[in-house]
Amino acid sequence: MSALTAWVRSLDNRMNPIVVKELRQISRGKFLIVILIGFLFTQLTVTGFFSVFSRGSSSLGPDLFQTLLAFLTGTCALLIPAYAGFRIANERAGENMDLLFSTTLKPASIVWGKTLSAGILAAMIYSVCMPFIYMTYLLRGIDLLTALMSLVMSFGYVTLAAQIGILIGCMPASRVMKGIVGLVGLVGVFVFAFQFQAFPMSGAGVAARFGILLIWALIAGLCFLLSTAFISPPSANRALIPRLYVTGVWAISFLIVLVWSRIAVEIGPILMWYIIFGGFFSWAMIVSVSERDFLGPRVRRQIPRSGLRRLFAFLFYSGSAGGFLWASIGVLSTFLFGWIGLTSPPQLMDAEDFLDGASILSFACINLWIASAGAVLIHRKFLKKRVSNGYTWLIALGVYMVSNITWATMLIGSGVNFHAPIWAVLLFGISVSNDNPPTAAIGIAALIMVCFCIPWIKRQFSAFTPPLADAPS
Amino acid sequence: MEVKINRLKRYFGLTRAVDDISFSFSSGEIVAFIGSNGAGKTTTMRILATLDEPTEGDVELDGVSAVNHPEQVRKLIGYMPDSLPTHRDMTVHEYLDFFARAYSIPSEKRAQTIDDVQSFTGLGDIRNNTLHSLSKGMKQRVSLGRALIHDPPVMVMDEPAAGLDPRARIELRELLRILADQGKAILISSHILTELSEICGGAVIIEKGKIAVAGTLDEILSQQAPQTVLAVRPAGGLEEARQALMLLPNVENVAVVGNELEARISGGEEEASQILSELMKQGIQIAEFKRRGGDLESLFMQITGKEDEGNGK
Numbered sequence: 001m002s003a004l005t006a007w008v009r010s011l012d013n014r015m016n017p018i019v020v021k022e023l024r025q026i027s028r029g030k031f032l033i034v035i036l037i038g039f040l041f042t043q044l045t046v047t048g049f050f051s052v053f054s055r056g057s058s059s060l061g062p063d064l065f066q067t068l069l070a071f072l073t074g075t076c077a078l079l080i081p082a083y084a085g086f087r088i089a090n091e092r093a094g095e096n097m098d099l100l101f102s103t104t105l106k107p108a109s110i111v112w113g114k115t116l117s118a119g120i121l122a123a124m125i126y127s128v129c130m131p132f133i134y135m136t137y138l139l140r141g142i143d144l145l146t147a148l149m150s151l152v153m154s155f156g157y158v159t160l161a162a163q164i165g166i167l168i169g170c171m172p173a174s175r176v177m178k179g180i181v182g183l184v185g186l187v188g189v190f191v192f193a194f195q196f197q198a199f200p201m202s203g204a205g206v207a208a209r210f211g212i213l214l215i216w217a218l219i220a221g222l223c224f225l226l227s228t229a230f231i232s233p234p235s236a237n238r239a240l241i242p243r244l245y246v247t248g249v250w251a252i253s254f255l256i257v258l259v260w261s262r263i264a265v266e267i268g269p270i271l272m273w274y275i276i277f278g279g280f281f282s283w284a285m286i287v288s289v290s291e292r293d294f295l296g297p298r299v300r301r302q303i304p305r306s307g308l309r310r311l312f313a314f315l316f317y318s319g320s321a322g323g324f325l326w327a328s329i330g331v332l333s334t335f336l337f338g339w340i341g342l343t344s345p346p347q348l349m350d351a352e353d354f355l356d357g358a359s360i361l362s363f364a365c366i367n368l369w370i371a372s373a374g375a376v377l378i379h380r381k382f383l384k385k386r387v388s389n390g391y392t393w394l395i396a397l398g399v400y401m402v403s404n405i406t407w408a409t410m411l412i413g414s415g416v417n418f419h420a421p422i423w424a425v426l427l428f429g430i431s432v433s434n435d436n437p438p439t440a441a442i443g444i445a446a447l448i449m450v451c452f453c454i455p456w457i458k459r460q461f462s463a464f465t466p467p468l469a470d471a472p473s
Numbered sequence: 474m475e476v477k478i479n480r481l482k483r484y485f486g487l488t489r490a491v492d493d494i495s496f497s498f499s500s501g502e503i504v505a506f507i508g509s510n511g512a513g514k515t516t517t518m519r520i521l522a523t524l525d526e527p528t529e530g531d532v533e534l535d536g537v538s539a540v541n542h543p544e545q546v547r548k549l550i551g552y553m554p555d556s557l558p559t560h561r562d563m564t565v566h567e568y569l570d571f572f573a574r575a576y577s578i579p580s581e582k583r584a585q586t587i588d589d590v591q592s593f594t595g596l597g598d599i600r601n602n603t604l605h606s607l608s609k610g611m612k613q614r615v616s617l618g619r620a621l622i623h624d625p626p627v628m629v630m631d632e633p634a635a636g637l638d639p640r641a642r643i644e645l646r647e648l649l650r651i652l653a654d655q656g657k658a659i660l661i662s663s664h665i666l667t668e669l670s671e672i673c674g675g676a677v678i679i680e681k682g683k684i685a686v687a688g689t690l691d692e693i694l695s696q697q698a699p700q701t702v703l704a705v706r707p708a709g710g711l712e713e714a715r716q717a718l719m720l721l722p723n724v725e726n727v728a729v730v731g732n733e734l735e736a737r738i739s740g741g742e743e744e745a746s747q748i749l750s751e752l753m754k755q756g757i758q759i760a761e762f763k764r765r766g767g768d769l770e771s772l773f774m775q776i777t778g779k780e781d782e783g784n785g786k
Contacts, residue, residue: 009580012580020571024567028562099554103576301541
């Protein structure tokens, strides 16, 4: 056997089976051919149009580049996620995914294979566009580094969109629900692609661009882990890796925004961090209460015996009570560290803005916490036998909306002038008002829920034990 | 290879899909897994294939636990679900190649393995056809090929004969016999009980998540059906034959059903052959003489009937 054959075989053995399958299917279907021909035709038309109507313009190069890049980014960011998401959603609807799990293939390999296939598809389309993009350099007005950097960013954005598409495809929801979420994503993609058009010429430095790429990579990483968790069998410890990842990103990003805000002497980075993680952990509270209460033998045999490690495992392993506690600690820590970041010297500019934003977000987070805990109370006490745990999030949203509507009605009835618009009251429960501060009512509600939650979490923690025979030390 | 299902339970909320079942089977055996719809067959098979986790209990393959070591068990089991592959954009060969890769079969062996599976299942001629274009019987063969691609010692087959025409059913039956001769342990569920009784050495009948009866076919048929029903079609007079039958020992009851006599006798094959020779001795000409009842189908009806009566009470 020649060295080349051996190398090819070794490469073949290392290839992700999903990538091989997807690429075979892509090349067999008409999708790729239609897309490639469509791109070639559109670029020829656009280039021809610019050559005729903008001849002699000093900004011909940059204008054409921006137009081609916006078209490339927008189209790829729509088509590739839709294609990748649709394919995986279709496979999840049948028993194909089950068949994959009866093999030795891991869920992460499946999602990685899908991501890689989407990336290769994007790379094929980008390669078709390269000559046209390069031509804009020849027309002058744009340097190669800017063009290259913009293309890298565009490709990164498309990869992120593809990962979001895959995440939507993996969601354990009906096709209708996935379609609705997909449409919301579509609007987001459009808005962003529109903004993206101006970015190459915005004068943003290389560091800023890498910063954005890093944020995208972190979001894509979270989407990847969530997709893996979604397609993993219910018996798996699905929550562990996403929770560890989020905690790690939370801690590292706090240090980054702390340093960043000190260098820039402004609260923007901290406020953004506060909003992102406060919102994320609040969402995580609602999701986690829908998890199962009792773990199966496969996860239980991974529970450590020693006290402190068991406590950490309780927070990070799959399970409703542990997940709820993890998200609640996350919200509290975000409040606490946000405050530390704000108040530690030197004094930052516009600190009052932070307080306004923080109070609105805190109010919404506490409201969501009460709604999640209330949903657990309603479900576990009254509906457990009739409704599965998986629907607790729906009850939480119901409680949340009912409490906000009641609150808004009470405020309107008592003629209070509130600082937030009515939609904000209905959506976030925000009712910042000097005349009638809601703190007391929220505090009482929160206290009642704490009284209920502590015994529930204690019960769940007591049941969170390894099987007697094979607990790891 | 011995497969042990040990006190297996699977609850979905208040529903007890599988409720404390235990049985075992080993290499070279074909065991029929029989039950009404919703009896818990598919749940049990999915647990065996490590696609689901039991609430309690375990499945062991030569001592390897499906709960604790699902990754190892996946290498030992070939699972054939009741759904069929229907991809429009994938050929038979590509489908098998994909699963060979998914089972990490190295490239040096992969091509040969796929060829072997294709030739065993008779897919060689249609290897380049897309899955969507295949008949149901052919899709079933592809599904079997997929389950065999990593040469597992245990096969778990959920309704493999559903919707197949008689020819495809016979071919499938022959393939299963060959697999059993090769030493594979096979658990097969089907609603076509006559098919199962021809190829299975053992049977497990499950009803509402519990095992109603289990054992070798001979054992359970003799246990469950102490009475044998004989269908006798005399070549001559029906009444004369009826009279003669009534007077013979072990005959408990004789009824006329069309142009046949249906005789209920106590005992089994030995008593039936004595009755036949007595009739011949008496000069009664017999055109057809066969044993009815005591087959898998009647046994299943008897068991599920009992359950229904129990519920009626």
